Amino acid sequence: HTTTHTTTHTTTHTTTHNIYDIAKLRGGCSSSTTQLSSLLSSLLPLGPLTSGALAGSAGVFVSFPFDTLKTLKQTREESSSSSSSSLANSDTHRVPISTSELIKIVYKESGITGFYGGVRGMVIGQAFIKAAAFAANEFFLTFLRATSHATGGTQDLIVAAMLSGLVTSFLVTPVERVKIILQSTMGKGTELTVLSNILSTKNGIPNLFFQGLLPTILREVPSYGIYFVTYRLLMDGVVGNVLGGAGALVCGALAGIACWVPIYPVDVVKTNMQASERENRDGVWETAGKIVREEGIGGLFEGLGPKVIRAAINHAVTFSVYEKLTMGGL
Numbered sequence: 239h240t241t242t243h244t245t246t247h248t249t250t251h252t253t254t255h256n257i258y259d260i261a262k263l264r265g266g267c268s269s270s271t272t273q274l275s276s277l278l279s280s281l282l283p284l285g286p287l288t289s290g291a292l293a294g295s296a297g298v299f300v301s302f303p304f305d306t307l308k309t310l311k312q313t314r315e316e317s318s319s320s321s322s323s324s325l326a327n328s329d330t331h332r333v334p335i336s337t338s339e340l341i342k343i344v345y346k347e348s349g350i351t352g353f354y355g356g357v358r359g360m361v362i363g364q365a366f367i368k369a370a371a372f373a374a375n376e377f378f379l380t381f382l383r384a385t386s387h388a389t390g391g392t393q394d395l396i397v398a399a400m401l402s403g404l405v406t407s408f409l410v411t412p413v414e415r416v417k418i419i420l421q422s423t424m425g426k427g428t429e430l431t432v433l434s435n436i437l438s439t440k441n442g443i444p445n446l447f448f449q450g451l452l453p454t455i456l457r458e459v460p461s462y463g464i465y466f467v468t469y470r471l472l473m474d475g476v477v478g479n480v481l482g483g484a485g486a487l488v489c490g491a492l493a494g495i496a497c498w499v500p501i502y503p504v505d506v507v508k509t510n511m512q513a514s515e516r517e518n519r520d521g522v523w524e525t526a527g528k529i530v531r532e533e534g535i536g537g538l539f540e541g542l543g544p545k546v547i548r549a550a551i552n553h554a555v556t557f558s559v560y561e562k563l564t565m566g567g568l
Contacts, residue, residue: 286372289563294368295361297556302360303353304548309421310340311541312506313513337544348424356420359429363413367406372560374402375466395467403462407455412446414454415512422513435515445517453508453522461497469493469557486558494553495546502545503538 284292298305335343344352378398386394416432436446472478472489481488498505507526511518520528529537 284563286376286564287369289560290372291365291369292563293556293558293560294364294371296559297368297552297554298364299357299361300555301548301552302357304544304551306344306353306355306421306424307337307340307544308541308548309418309509309513310344310424311335311337311544312509313418313422344424348426352424355424355426356417356429359420360413360417363409363417367409367413368556370409371402371406371462374405375399375462378402392467392471395470396463399466400459400463402466403458403460404455406462407451407458408447410458411448411451411454414508415446415450418509418512419515432515439515439517441517449518450508450512453504453511456522457501457504457508461501464500465493465497465553468496469553486561487554490557491550491554493557494549497553498545498549499542502542505545506538506540 348355375398378401379394382394382398415436416429419432419436420427420429433446436442439445469489469492472492473485477492478485478489503526506529507522510529511520511522511525518525526538533540
């Protein structure tokens with residue numbers, strides 16, 4: 239009886255103390271920042287699912303303007319079909335445009351919000367995508383190491399990472415479908431409007447979930463294979479040891495760049511396949527051929543500059559936040 243009473247008293251005291259701490263934070267006392275950090279730290283560490291969701295959302299939000307620039311550079315023909323846009327041209331051919339000029343046009347026509355078209359849906363969607371990616375990678379890595387007679391080397395890292403890319407492809411396709419359409423119109427419309435328009439087409443659900451799925455798989459599988467493995471090798475090597483606490487930022491940025499450059503042409507094809515609300519019957523090879531005929535091989539690398547910057551920022555933040563949440567330090 240005494241033990242039960244003591245436990246109950248301790249639990250009640252702890253709960254009251256936590257409520258008191260939260261009340262003080264709401265009151266805006268001078269040490270609120272320190273108390274908030276302490277309160278959040280008491281909730282850590284978090285698992286891969288929750289940490290991945292929060293880290294993915296943070297990464298995509300801070301880097302989103304560069305993603306918008308990348309998409310607009312990849313889909314100039316879509317923009318040129320609209321007579322109300324400064325990107326308009328007299329025909330529907332792809333029109334090369336510099337990044338600096340593109341920034342001026344977006345800001346002139348839509349202001350700062352033009353760089354964030356589709357950001358709300360992408361932040362929410364990326365939470366699910368990165369949650370699935372980190373959790374799947376952890377699951378497959380644990381499974382492979384448990385069932386393999388080997389000690390679990392680079393081969394296991396690669397296989398687990400590529401399988402996580404396959405899993406996320408089915409989430410990425412509809413989320414990026416909506417995002418790309420909103421970005422290519424510089425934020426005109428909302429996620430719900432785009433969803434409604436897509437679903438109202440003849441093959442609404444397949445149009446949303448499967449248009450661009452193949453190039454998404456072709457992008458995500460090798461990309462994640464490079465992404466997770468590069469980060470882990472860098473963190474476990476000289477770079478991570480030398481940089482210490484800053485290792486996640488630098489290694490995350492390098493892993494982000496490394497995973498995007500090799501597969502970038504596939505991303506250009508995917509973006510052009512998904513940039514219209516109507517159903518696109520052109521396949522991967524047809525779309526790639528059209529781009530090459532109009533611009534040459536260089537067309538498959540259009541927008542790479544903004545994408546590299548975006549990848550570095552996004553994944554530096556993503557891995558930094560993820561490490562802090564899973565390791566339990568803020």
